[in-house]
Amino acid sequence: MIPTPRYAHTYGGHFELGPDTRLVAGEGGGASERWLRGVLGAATGLPLAPGDSPENGIQLYLHPAVTKDLGEEGYRLMVLRDTVHVAGGGPAGLFWGAQTLRQLLGPDAYRRAPLPGRRWRLPATHLKDAPRFRWRGLMLDVARHFMPKEGVLRHLDLMAVHKLNVFHFHLTDDQGWRIEIRKYPRLTEVGSWRARTKFGHRASPLWEEKPHGGFYTQDDIREIVAYAAERHITVVPEIDVPGHSQAAIAAYPELGNTDVIDTTTLSVWDNWGISPNVLAPTDNTLRFYEGVFEEVLDLFPSPFVHVGGDECLKEQWKRSPAAQARIRELGLTGEDELQAWFIGHFDKWLAARGRRLIGWDEILEGGLAKGAAVSSWRGYAGGIAAARAGHDVVMCPEQQVYLDHRQDAGSDEPVPIGYVRTLEDVYRFEPVPAELTPDEARHVLGAQANVWTEVMEDQARVDYQTFPRLAAFAEVAWSSLPAPAQRDFAGFERRMTAHYGRLDALGVAYRPPTGPRPWQRRPGVPGRPIDGPPPNR
Numbered sequence: 172m173i174p175t176p177r178y179a180h181t182y183g184g185h186f187e188l189g190p191d192t193r194l195v196a197g198e199g200g201g202a203s204e205r206w207l208r209g210v211l212g213a214a215t216g217l218p219l220a221p222g223d224s225p226e227n228g229i230q231l232y233l234h235p236a237v238t239k240d241l242g243e244e245g246y247r248l249m250v251l252r253d254t255v256h257v258a259g260g261g262p263a264g265l266f267w268g269a270q271t272l273r274q275l276l277g278p279d280a281y282r283r284a285p286l287p288g289r290r291w292r293l294p295a296t297h298l299k300d301a302p303r304f305r306w307r308g309l310m311l312d313v314a315r316h317f318m319p320k321e322g323v324l325r326h327l328d329l330m331a332v333h334k335l336n337v338f339h340f341h342l343t344d345d346q347g348w349r350i351e352i353r354k355y356p357r358l359t360e361v362g363s364w365r366a367r368t369k370f371g372h373r374a375s376p377l378w379e380e381k382p383h384g385g386f387y388t389q390d391d392i393r394e395i396v397a398y399a400a401e402r403h404i405t406v407v408p409e410i411d412v413p414g415h416s417q418a419a420i421a422a423y424p425e426l427g428n429t430d431v432i433d434t435t436t437l438s439v440w441d442n443w444g445i446s447p448n449v450l451a452p453t454d455n456t457l458r459f460y461e462g463v464f465e466e467v468l469d470l471f472p473s474p475f476v477h478v479g480g481d482e483c484l485k486e487q488w489k490r491s492p493a494a495q496a497r498i499r500e501l502g503l504t505g506e507d508e509l510q511a512w513f514i515g516h517f518d519k520w521l522a523a524r525g526r527r528l529i530g531w532d533e534i535l536e537g538g539l540a541k542g543a544a545v546s547s548w549r550g551y552a553g554g555i556a557a558a559r560a561g562h563d564v565v566m567c568p569e570q571q572v573y574l575d576h577r578q579d580a581g582s583d584e585p586v587p588i589g590y591v592r593t594l595e596d597v598y599r600f601e602p603v604p605a606e607l608t609p610d611e612a613r614h615v616l617g618a619q620a621n622v623w624t625e626v627m628e629d630q631a632r633v634d635y636q637t638f639p640r641l642a643a644f645a646e647v648a649w650s651s652l653p654a655p656a657q658r659d660f661a662g663f664e665r666r667m668t669a670h671y672g673r674l675d676a677l678g679v680a681y682r683p684p685t686g687p688r689p690w691q692r693r694p695g696v697p698g699r700p701i702d703g704p705p706p707n708r
Contacts, residue, residue, distance in 0.1 A: 281332075311340065314345075346440050475528075638680075
């Protein structure tokens with residue numbers, strides 16, 4: 172099983188599913204029962220009709236003893252020869268228990284139609300399980316390369332298979348704006364597509380000379396959020412400010428630093444890296460983005476809203492009379508404090524509406540309001556500083572869990588970016604820095620793997636970079652593992668043998684353990700590999 176459960180004991184014998192097997196929904200079990208019937212009914216061809224008798228039935232229900240012992244996301248699974256019990260501490264725990272039951276049936280339980288001659292047996296087992304962290308996240312960048320709605324829904328299913336529960340949805344950047352905002356239609360009319368796309372790293376001479384784009388309507392977003400909620404996944408939207416905003420400025424030039432450059436000449440950026448074109452620190456910009464966030468809050472019930480806040484180049488602000496006047500007006504010491512003021516405005520604005528701001532670790536520079544949280548991406552240092560300052564933190568250090576980084580040093584690795592981060596490297600990632608005291612460590616909400624898509628032009632490339640490493644990350648985020656050096660990676664690899672079969676059944680184009688398949692390579696497309704071990708700071 173992946174992630175490995177907290178406690179598991181297997182007995183002799185099995186429970187066999189057949190035409191008369193019933194799904195019995197007890198208190199609070201209806202949603203998980205319906206989901207289990209849908210996926211297992213398709214894979215097995217069995218009716219799995221509703222029932223009320225425990226005999227030859229799979230019973231799904233909530234139980235207060237499980238809540239007390241294992242929490243809302245915990246579950247107990249008991250497989251006997253004549254019945255099965257799945258008891259959840261809460262609806263999420265019951266759903267995770269149903270996911271484990273599916274794993275126990277073998278890889279073919281992940282297919283969408285039955286294969287002939289299969290017998291469906293659950294080994295007689297007693298399991299107790301609960302997650303280590305409450306934030307077990309995956310960030311998907313759909314701004315650099317757009318992923319259609321069906322692909323996003325598929326990714327949510329893959330997250331659920333791995334018991335991940337936070338989907339960080341990176342919706343805006345220099346290269347594209349991906350969410351419909353009805354108050355500002357040009358954000359998608361203009362900002363959602365670019366004329367061409369760099370192929371490979373930004374230093375590559377190669378271009379794909381055709382338009383690239385797409386966006387999600389508000390009804391698409393509602394569907395994605397509801398689909399995620401059925402799988403007990405929270406969708407955290409990211410609207411990037413004040414940097415990474417060229418797509419928005421191309422759509423509404425008045426948002427840019429018009430006293431420095433002619434922003435009417437800007438288009439959605441077709442290159443990678445960090446655009447120097449950032450938002451102007453004006454009242455008009457603040458009012459504009461308040462309008463954006465009003466619609467975002469209506470679509471996303473998440474308690475957290477991500478505002479980016481990273482990699483905001485300050486050169487235009489240094490040259491802008493308007494920006495310099497704003498610095499003097501506010502009594503600030505320079506451009507770094509001006510960015511802190513900008514982020515602080517939306518920190519207060521979101522807090523007044525019952526939401527919490529979260530941003531990349533640059534937002535620590537200049538101070539944060541008490542309720543704001545930090546995504547620590549530039550290593551561990553930002554997370555340590557945030558926790559010591561009393562802020563909640565999500566650990567996602569680039570050197571450890573950026574899945575766009577290459578998986579091997581071999582020359583056939585497609586578009587190699589960054590440090591080598593193998594399956595074992597990810598398995599030995601530890602989200603809680605040893606430097607933190609127990610009280611400080613309680614501010615670590617959990618961990619997140621990030622998938623930036625500059626060099627991932629389609630679903631197959633995203634699959635290749637994400638899997639199988641996401642399985643290792645999921646175990647780190649869910650299971651109570653020993654210290655990194657003591658983790659049983661050989662045992663994890665053995666369990667991955669079965670898990671590759673599940674990924675095959677799900678149609679995931681993962682990187683094989685032996686290296687990329689011929690069609691997964693990108694010969695002649697340059698990347699930016701970095702040699703040596705990554706800094707562990």
